[in-house]
Amino acid sequence: MKEAFIVESVRTPGCRNKKGKFKDTRPEELLAYIMRACVDRAGLDPAHLEDIMCGCAFPEGEQGLNIGRIAGQMAGFPDSVSGVTVNRFCASGLEGVTMANAHIKMGWSDVTLGAGVESMSFVPMGGHTPRPHAEYAAKDPAMYISMGITAENVAQRYNVTREEMDKFAMLSHAKAKQARDTGLFTEIVPTPAYEFKKTENNTYEKTHFMVEHDDGIRDETTMEGLAKLNSPFKAGGGVTAGNSSQTTDGAAATLIASEDAAKRLNLTPMGRIVGYAVAGCKSDEMGVGPKYAIPKVLKQTGLTIQDLDIIELNEAFASQAIHCMKELNIWGTDLMARVNIHGGAIALGHPLGCTGSKLTATCLANLKEVKGRYGLVSMCIGGGMGAACIFERI
Numbered sequence: 001m002k003e004a005f006i007v008e009s010v011r012t013p014g015c016r017n018k019k020g021k022f023k024d025t026r027p028e029e030l031l032a033y034i035m036r037a038c039v040d041r042a043g044l045d046p047a048h049l050e051d052i053m054c055g056c057a058f059p060e061g062e063q064g065l066n067i068g069r070i071a072g073q074m075a076g077f078p079d080s081v082s083g084v085t086v087n088r089f090c091a092s093g094l095e096g097v098t099m100a101n102a103h104i105k106m107g108w109s110d111v112t113l114g115a116g117v118e119s120m121s122f123v124p125m126g127g128h129t130p131r132p133h134a135e136y137a138a139k140d141p142a143m144y145i146s147m148g149i150t151a152e153n154v155a156q157r158y159n160v161t162r163e164e165m166d167k168f169a170m171l172s173h174a175k176a177k178q179a180r181d182t183g184l185f186t187e188i189v190p191t192p193a194y195e196f197k198k199t200e201n202n203t204y205e206k207t208h209f210m211v212e213h214d215d216g217i218r219d220e221t222t223m224e225g226l227a228k229l230n231s232p233f234k235a236g237g238g239v240t241a242g243n244s245s246q247t248t249d250g251a252a253a254t255l256i257a258s259e260d261a262a263k264r265l266n267l268t269p270m271g272r273i274v275g276y277a278v279a280g281c282k283s284d285e286m287g288v289g290p291k292y293a294i295p296k297v298l299k300q301t302g303l304t305i306q307d308l309d310i311i312e313l314n315e316a317f318a319s320q321a322i323h324c325m326k327e328l329n330i331w332g333t334d335l336m337a338r339v340n341i342h343g344g345a346i347a348l349g350h351p352l353g354c355t356g357s358k359l360t361a362t363c364l365a366n367l368k369e370v371k372g373r374y375g376l377v378s379m380c381i382g383g384g385m386g387a388a389c390i391f392e393r394i
């Protein structure tokens with residue numbers, strides 16, 4: 001197999017669904033912009049780019065048809081740059097990056113982009129017209145239940161307390177605030193956005209502006225404030241808006257080249273993928289997925305959890321992240337200092353199909369910051385799955 005190198009990896013800020021700065025900016029534009037920025041930052045002439053593999057969890061409406069191809073054309077890439085859209089729900093962006101990597105390793109392409117996008121402002125979770133299979137849903141309703149219910153199930157079945165969840169959420173915001181204020185989100189590319197404002201004569205005016213930061217970080221998060229929130233998912237439950245991931249808009253992209261192409265095109269390797277694993281689990285507790293996927297990728301690569309300098313464990317919900325960390329002997333150990341060092345999805349948001357791609361950029365930036373070697377990106381996935389990918393910094 002050929003060697004594949006990551007030569008650039010970037011993301012847009014993550015902005016709050018319907019309340020945030022990207023609420024009116026179309027997802028194709030976010031994706032086109034970040035892909036173009038990725039290619040330009042690497043110093044690549046787009047004529048050498050061959051294919052785009054883009055994750056999207058609800059590829060319909062404004063992010064439908066084949067956004068992987070459409071956004072490539074909107075980015076100004078030549079007609080020769082093909083594109084595909086892939087869906088593994090919350091791991092879609094990671095699937096995009098790993099597919100782009102696999103095509104290089106197989107020798108099927110020389111230069112590819114792995115990407116991810118989701119505008120939860122334009123397309124809600126579940127899509128606009130969910131149509132579960134009636135007979136199958138009667139037999140297996142868990143396949144279609146709200147992700148929040150699965151998070152409540154994890155908290156209840158594995159005794160994750162409300163205090164543990166709220167403390168974890170508070171820390172996520174505190175780390176994110178600190179990283180934003182000290183300029184540590186080096187993987188973010190300031191991104192143009194627009195909004196439509198109603199004018200006095202009842203027409204709409206389009207105003208343009210730049211977005212530099214994630215806008216879901218709540219600087220004033222306290223345990224008292226979090227404790228006041230009720231569960232929107234279950235009467236008396238402990239999973240709240242404060243300790244769940246935020247629904248978010250964003251896009252991210254990672255440029256990958258074969259060793260030959262990197263040399264020929266003067267691209268500087270920053271990292272590589274050393275292993276990727278996906279595992280299935282029960283759908284009614286989909287949040288436990290990482291506890292199966294992480295050992296699987298460690299076995300595949302011959303590494304141990306101790307070898308990981310950075311662990312980006314998606315905070316879909318505090319309950320599931322905490323349970324997985326307990327099962328993997330991370331919780332309460334020194335390894336905690338390597339987990340989500342600049343906060344996670346509770347503070348920074350979880351733009352479903354973008355997340356794996358976004359965490360790739362974050363993981364590589366954080367590895368560079370701590371001068372580490374191996375970094376992990378892992379997340380749970382709706383329907384009952386987990387994914388885990390190990391990156392090596394070069």
Ligand SMILES: CC(C)(COP(=O)(O)OP(=O)(O)OC[C@H]1O[C@@H](n2cnc3c(N)ncnc32)[C@H](O)[C@@H]1OP(=O)(O)O)[C@@H](O)C(=O)NCCC(=O)NCCS
Pocket residue numbers: 090147148173218220221222225226229232240241242244245246247316317350380381382
């Ligand atoms: C839990 C959920 C339903 C909450 O949705 P929401 O009500 O739109 O959430 P918001 O972030 O707007 O927060 C609602 C309110 O909670 C309170 N709140 C949220 N975070 C808070 C914090 N850190 N401290 C104090 N209060 C907080 C605020 O009052 C906030 O209202 P405001 O924005 O007007 O200040 C939604 O975030 C969700 O579904 N998350 C999970 C997404 C998911 O399932 N992803 C897939 C995973 S597999």
